[in-house]
Amino acid sequence: MNESQKKELDEIVEKYRKLPNAKIKILQETQLKFDYLSGESMRHIAEALGVSYTEIYGIATFYSFFNLSPPGEHTINVCLGTSCHVKGGDEILEELQKTLGVDVGETTKDGLFSIKTVRCLGCCGLSPVIDIDGKTFGRVKKAKVSGLLEPYREVKE
Numbered sequence: 001m002n003e004s005q006k007k008e009l010d011e012i013v014e015k016y017r018k019l020p021n022a023k024i025k026i027l028q029e030t031q032l033k034f035d036y037l038s039g040e041s042m043r044h045i046a047e048a049l050g051v052s053y054t055e056i057y058g059i060a061t062f063y064s065f066f067n068l069s070p071p072g073e074h075t076i077n078v079c080l081g082t083s084c085h086v087k088g089g090d091e092i093l094e095e096l097q098k099t100l101g102v103d104v105g106e107t108t109k110d111g112l113f114s115i116k117t118v119r120c121l122g123c124c125g126l127s128p129v130i131d132i133d134g135k136t137f138g139r140v141k142k143a144k145v146s147g148l149l150e151p152y153r154e155v156k157e
């Protein structure tokens with residue numbers, strides 16, 4: 001992290017430090033600015049707030065919307081809202097994790113894919129639903145998961 005990034009982080013900390021839920025707000029804005037929460041940025045935030053790194057890290061890992069590694073080229077959102085859950089959304093998530101070898105909030109080693117979970121993508125009639133880079137795929141079958149990823153694996157010219 002360079003000096004100007006540290007300064008930006010300090011500004012974020014100052015903006016929220018006295019507000020309720022300051023730590024979460026600080027982490028949210030940090031992620032918005034830097035795409036993810038690096039260990040270095042969390043350490044800097046902890047120091048600036050006078051709390052332990054473990055506390056900040058604990059918050060960052062508790063909420064699924066925080067990314068602890070740089071996002072992949074393609075983001076896969078798996079819906080785990082009620083309708084998708086009932087129709088097997090969890091199985092789709094497991095299949096994706098198995099296929100890509102990463103957990104929710106992580107990015108594949110080749111930097112291509114990140115997996116996130118969401119609570120409802122607004123098209124429950126198509127459950128179970130996933131979205132890849134904003135494109136929605138409905139009535140997803142476990143056996144088709146790998147095939148859905150194929151077009152995204154193609155190397156860009």
Ligand code: FES
Pocket residue numbers: 079080081082083084085119120121122123124125127129
């Ligand atoms: S619960 Fe999945 S789209 Fe609504």
